[in-house]
Amino acid sequence: MFGRIRLHAFVKANPPQGERIPATAELLARHADRLPAALLELWRKHGFGLYGRRQISLIDPDLWQPVLDRWIVSPPDGALRVPIALTPFGTLLFYRRLTATDEDVATLNPVTRSSSVLSWDLAECFNRVLSDPAQVDEFIRPDMLEVAAREAGPLAPGEVYHVDPMLLSMQMLKITRADALALHRDLRAQVDREQMPPAPPAASIAAAMPASHRAAFAAFEADDAAAHPRGLFLSVYIDWRRLLAFDGEGRYRLLFWKNDHKTGEALEVRHYEGPYRVQQTAAGDRLLELDIALRRDSLGSDANDERLYLMRSGGQALLLKADSLEDMATAIGGRGSLGRSEDYFRAVRLGDPLPDEDSDGMAAPPFDDLPAALQALVHREPLRTTIVEVAADTGDADDETLMVRVDLGSSSGLRMNMPLMSPKGSGRDLYGWVWEMDEARCGVGIEVERDAAGRIVGGPQVGDVLVSRAD
Incomplete structure (x- = not known):
């Protein structure tokens, strides 16, 4: 051509x-x-x-x-x-x-x-x-x-x-x-x-966990309240699972994984093992200390389980993350729960069904069952605060919160993200969270509603009372 x-x-x-x-x-x-x-x-x-x-x-x-x-x-x-x-x-x-x-x-x-x-x-x-x-x-x-x-x-x-x-x-x-x-x-x-349908729920913890680790963890199936606990403890938070095993003689295993919500496959598996010790604190708590050596494939948060308080309530053994006690105290006071389910472990057996844990956490145990370190952070009587300053409204229709300041601060027990609300029977329906920490006057973000013109309806006012627990 x-x-x-x-x-x-x-x-x-x-x-x-x-x-x-x-x-x-x-x-x-x-x-x-x-x-x-x-x-x-x-x-x-x-x-x-x-x-x-x-x-x-x-x-x-x-x-x-x-x-x-x-x-x-x-x-x-x-x-x-x-x-x-x-x-x-x-x-x-x-x-x-x-x-x-x-x-x-x-x-x-x-x-x-x-x-x-x-x-x-x-x-x-x-x-x-x-x-x-x-x-x-x-x-x-x-x-x-x-x-x-x-x-x-x-x-x-x-x-x-x-x-x-x-x-x-x-x-x-x-x-x-x-x-x-x-x-x-x-x-x-x-x-x-x-386009795949979700995977059916796993029939048991054993079925959900990585198959290669089942035999090793099965050897730990016992729950002993002796000085060195023995048994399995599970934490479930959204799609993450953490399984802790204690041999009763000072050795632990810690397994991290998540289950693919489409296939059920165990993914992102990480495993640690090493020594642990139990110490009795001056307040009478039992504190477990794990030696967790991070590796190249580790997440930094993998070491957050190094210190755990052991407690019992209603015949159930629980492990509470020491670094999360303040968050737990806030959740106990604000909504009567133990807080995020990633902050604690429940005693389990491998044949138990995988718990469908609410990410906001289980109902809080009775106050007297809590470790002394956690009791010291929980206010048995609700904190009572008064709004002393209300920020000017920006007029932004998309702004769903308004910052106020109250007459209490961190020195009086307020903590970041602590919920505050109107007392029952007060005729007010305010709700918000501590957003800015200050020793004397913390800042609180209050949820607000707006009318068609964008004006706040029934918003916070100077003199309004807020409490840390509505009951």
Whole structure:
């Protein structure tokens, strides 16, 4: 064949870049009846690879057909769809034969999961849309391409740039180079996962935990209140599980994991073991101290279980995190619960069902059962405060809180995030939390309601009384 190829305008505007992958005679023959001759001619002349400064990639449809077929499932008699190109950010271009005489070139963005039509004619798509900067820049933004090349470097054949959508939603930009096929497969797998029903609840703690650790922890199934406790203790908070085992002779095991809510699989498993000791405090509490040596794969919070108070209430053994006693005291006073379920462990056996723990925590045990260290932080009588200052209203209709100051501070027992509310029978219905600490006058954020004009209705006033427990 002599003279210009039919897609000469595309090649002129987007000269082939870097390494070329030739189209074999067998591949050309396989697609002779499926794709326009102009595209086959381009393959034959210049091959697969990157084209132009916008790094449009012509792709082997045999490699990409399974990917496209996972994204778009067509009935046997549906329109023919053949993947033909990629943008540098992973948008897939595919050819569709709609009827014997009608065709188009459409796009599929794997990140936004959206599709659109670029052109109703393949030659027009290549020679005009992909060759006209004013048109191609609409979906291959030159500013983003410049940033990507600067941050991640130039693309190699088979690569695309991937913009992290989670960080982008927080107005942060993170761009990496990725294998194009692997990225599409992973993004499609995410769609499949989202469509899966939730995994059924595990039949037991043993069924939920990593199988490789069951035998080791099963050897600890006993609960002994001797000087060195023996047994298993579990903490469940949202999708995290922590299982503690004591052998009664000064050795512990601590297992972290989470269960995938779609498959039930135990993930992000971390395991520690080492010595522990029990000491009797001056106030009569029993304090367990674990020697937790963090590793490279550790989270910093893994060491938060190093000091635990052992207590019993109603025949149940509990372990309370020493560093969380103030939060527990606040929860006990404010809502009668023990606080976040991540702050304590319950005695369990592996055959027990995995508890569906309320993240706000179990009901607080009786005051006299609490460790003395926690009793000292709990106000048996509610704290009573008076509002002495109310901040000016900004008039922002989206602002659901108003800051006030009260006549008590940290020196009187107020703590960060401690709830404060109107006393029962006061005729007021104020509720808020301590947000700003001060020795004498803490700041409290009070929830407010607004009318249609944005004015606060029934808001806090100087002289209003707030208590740490409404009962």
